[in-house]
Amino acid sequence: MRRVTGLVLALVAVAGCGNSGIQGTLVWRTPPTVRAQAGRSPGIVEGIVRNTTSHGVRIDPRQMRLLDADGHKVKATIRIGRPQLPPGGAAALGATWSAGKPVRIDYGAGTLALTSR
Numbered sequence: 001m002r003r004v005t006g007l008v009l010a011l012v013a014v015a016g017c018g019n020s021g022i023q024g025t026l027v028w029r030t031p032p033t034v035r036a037q038a039g040r041s042p043g044i045v046e047g048i049v050r051n052t053t054s055h056g057v058r059i060d061p062r063q064m065r066l067l068d069a070d071g072h073k074v075k076a077t078i079r080i081g082r083p084q085l086p087p088g089g090a091a092a093l094g095a096t097w098s099a100g101k102p103v104r105i106d107y108g109a110g111t112l113a114l115t116s117r
Contacts, residue, residue: 025052025110026059029090034114042101045114046094051085059083059091059107066095066102067111074100 032047061078074097081092104111
């Protein structure tokens with residue numbers, strides 16, 4: 001059993017290495033601003049995310065998804081001000097959508113809740 005546990009831990013450590021997707025954790029520096037677009041129903045979210053890891057991460061907005069409360073994808077356009085974040089670095093993150101009610105952004109290694117101030 002000890003050998004199996006060691007093997008599992010080794011596989012988890014290796015799986016966390018590499019350059020695919022976002023490695024580590026992103027957090028909102030301050031709560032994001034969520035608002036409806038003028039003259040339309042749904043809207044816009046804007047905020048600043050921070051890399052809380054000790055290594056740089058690459059953020060690909062094409063791989064991020066807005067999700068509603070049931071986990072369904074909300075069609076959206078997501079933008080990032082700085083696709084390469086150094087350790088502790090921050091970048092503007094925004095999204096726009098025209099239908100649906102997203103509650104979080106899935107970035108692969110975690111999610112960011114869309115709570116307004």
